[in-house]
Amino acid sequence: MRVLVTGSSGQLGKAVIEVFFKNDIDIYPISHTRLDITKRQAVEEIIRAYLPEVVINCSALTDVDLCEREKDRAYKVNALGPKNLAIVCEKYNIHLIHISTDYVFDGEKETPYIEFDKPNPINTYGKSKLEGEYFVESFSKSYSIVRTSWLYGDGDNFVKKIIERAKGEKILKVVDDQFGSPTYTYDLAMALLNIAKERAYGLYHCANKGVASRFEEAKFIVESLGLKVEVTPIKSNEYPTLAKRPKYTPLENYILELEGIFYARSWELAMEEFLRGKDV
């Protein structure tokens, strides 16, 4: 199988390259410096040059507050980028796997979201990602849209921030009223391998199992690493951010499991494995 990955220098992109390479897939990493997905002609030139069987779009503008500040840029990368990929993939008969987010939901539910729940994003990042999903669905016949949640791996993420802050501060104040499913990029990449092999068509949720608040996630990180810092809970209104965050967006991998494509492990098990590799 020949697989081209856009945004290959991002944290998910790196994990996909590693997992697919280990599994003997012909993989073509295309970083942002080589391809800006907002440029239709450039997208077409790269795809025509490699003619892969599958494209995995790991590129996005993922800084939620930056998306709020620069709305046009958010829509350009997160909506028009996938539109370009969908149009070109369709032209060359290529299966497109597009990554989306738990932030397409408003967070007002009290149990994990499944694929049949109605999106209702409350910030520009979520809105632009949802438009990206709609473009992929309408311009491509052969696609998988894979929503994930609270990613961490080799890159900038919440886990890295907590470890860095723990080195310089005695007390870490972390919000305990935002809930998600922390997800290891490596686990998501394993699921994407199965999705790519099966050309699993349609919309999927894919996150590590379970629910955590940011406070619980931070406490788990600090305790697992034996860091000498106190973690105290605060409320979101004590930590104002430019973009509003949804309160509760854990994902249930409902269709992935119903179709027998992938069974994720718990977020705690995945996080423990990730932290074992950390030298702090």
Ligand SMILES: NC(=O)c1ccc[n+]([C@@H]2O[C@H](COP(=O)([O-])OP(=O)(O)OC[C@H]3O[C@@H](n4cnc5c(N)ncnc54)[C@H](OP(=O)(O)O)[C@@H]3O)[C@@H](O)[C@H]2O)c1
């Ligand atoms: N991070 C999370 O917590 C999270 C949660 C749910 C869903 N997701 C989704 O998961 C996917 C992967 O996220 P991630 O955490 O791996 O993000 P990431 O580490 O920020 O990587 C995104 C990559 O996209 C590249 N990029 C930005 N604009 C681009 C453009 N116009 N053309 C081509 N590439 C561009 C970035 O390059 P530069 O760095 O050079 O700009 C970066 O390498 C995204 O679709 C994201 O929406 C992420």
